[in-house]
Amino acid sequence: MFAFMHWATPEERRKLGQARRKQVGRQQHCVHNPKARQTPALALLERSMRGRVPALIKLKYELMAESPFGYFRGAVPVMAADLAVLPNAGIIAQLCGDAHVRNLGAYAAPDGRLVFDINDFDETIRGPFEWDLKRMAASLTLAGRASGHKESGARAAVEQCIARYCGQMRDFAEMASVDVGRYQVHRLGVVAPVHEALLKAERATPLHTLEQLTEPVPGASDAAARRFPGEAGRFPGEARRFKEQRPMLSRITGAQAAGVLAALGPYRQMLEPQRQHLLTFYRPLDVAFKVVGTGSVGLRDYCVYFEGNGPADPLFLQIKEEPDSAYTAYLPDAHPEHHNGKRVADGQRAMQLQSDPFLGWTHIGARQYLVRQLNDHKGSIELEDLSGSGLQAYAEVCGELLARGHARSGDPQVLTGYLGAGDGFAEALATFGALYADQTEKDWQALRKSRKASAKT
Secondary structure (H helix, E strand, C coil), rough: HHHCCCCCCHHHHHHHHHHHHHCCCCHHHHHCCCHHHCCCCHHHHHCCCCCCCHHHHHHHHHHHHHHHHHHHCHHHHHHHHHHHHCCCCCCCCCCCCCCHHHHHEEEEEECCCEEEEEEECHHHHHHHHHHHHHHHHHHHHHHHHHHCCCCCHHHHHHHHHHHHHHHHHHHHHHCHHHHEEEHCCCCCHCCCHHHHHHHHHHHHCCCHHHHHHHEECCHHHHHHHHCCCCCCCCCCCCCCECCCCCCEEEEHHHHHHHHHHHCCCHHHHHHEEEEEEEEHHCEEEEHHHHHHHHCCCCCEEEEEEEEEEEEEEEEEEEEEEECCCCCCCHHCCCCCCCCCCHHHHHHHHHHCCCCCCCCEEECCEEEEEEECCCCCEEEEECCCHHCCCHHHHHHHHHHHHHHHHHHCCCHHHHHHHHCCCCCCCHHHHHEEEEEEEHHHHHHHHHHHHHHHHHHHC
């Protein structure tokens, strides 16, 4: 068999990347043409609301109307359509799909250490690698504007992000392939915005989540005091339940809660045996509906509160509805998974160095869900963290982590062959980022006008 197969050499793979420059030159990535839109932005947003919880659609629009960056977070379907009409290099990698500055964050690795990486994969899919970079470029520009930077400072941040991506990819092309898969970024703690996220993650313990999201069942504190005399305040109570914080958090009971708990059966079956065993030590105590993020508002998102070895051993699992990626319609050869929860979990594992040990998927009726831990030592950045020198330092981190994700799921030789050693690609992406940020601001204004008009009618 081997005698008839051709195994491409590193040089051949690199030349394949170089040949892709004829399809789309690196400097051509600066182009954004709003007139090429085949469907208006507001119509694309309206289409994306189909199937969502009707009572939450207004909330999603309100969150998007708060700021251009808020709009950007919720408008992946718009950008997916805009990217699809542009020429691409045809170099495929696993896409985060929603690469923006707030979709990187800190979380606990399986061994308990805090790590910082890309941490949102709802839109993940295999597609043209530059789509992630273009979304990140627009994100950095919008974040720079929101955090008080001049246009030149925002542009410099994008250029540094893309230059770091290219430089890191060149390094990956020279490394042993197995080392690429386990490459760690060691300097993250010295970057101020990342340091702040890691501090938040350190404080976000399961007991902190317990305090934030739950409350004692009436009478439980008295029962705990009787059971643990002289230890008042040490234990969170024998019985707790989710707080009512509508519309963001609300308890569900009866048949609806039973349906959510039933979904844990198929979820447990897809876990690795050691994870299945660990989960047997936790019993579910309560179920809630939770509103999360901006892009996900309106999708069905459930939280299950478990208890292990007593009240001080809580576990929270999030069961999050996953529709098709916004990019699916524009990638007919992408072979999307038949289960979108699995799509997200597989994409996350492909790009992340270490992933949630409870990551999995399930279904409730015909709807597909991702399952993961909720708020287990998680911490994200705020736009305010990007003031001053924070933006450019953080931009380099974004570039390095995207490069690692694409190298793990794509081919560093092909990517390096395409990217080369010059600055043209970074400069083109900085121009695109500014143009798309301008377009986002116009789309945001159009959304605000439409909401005001609908409020008057």
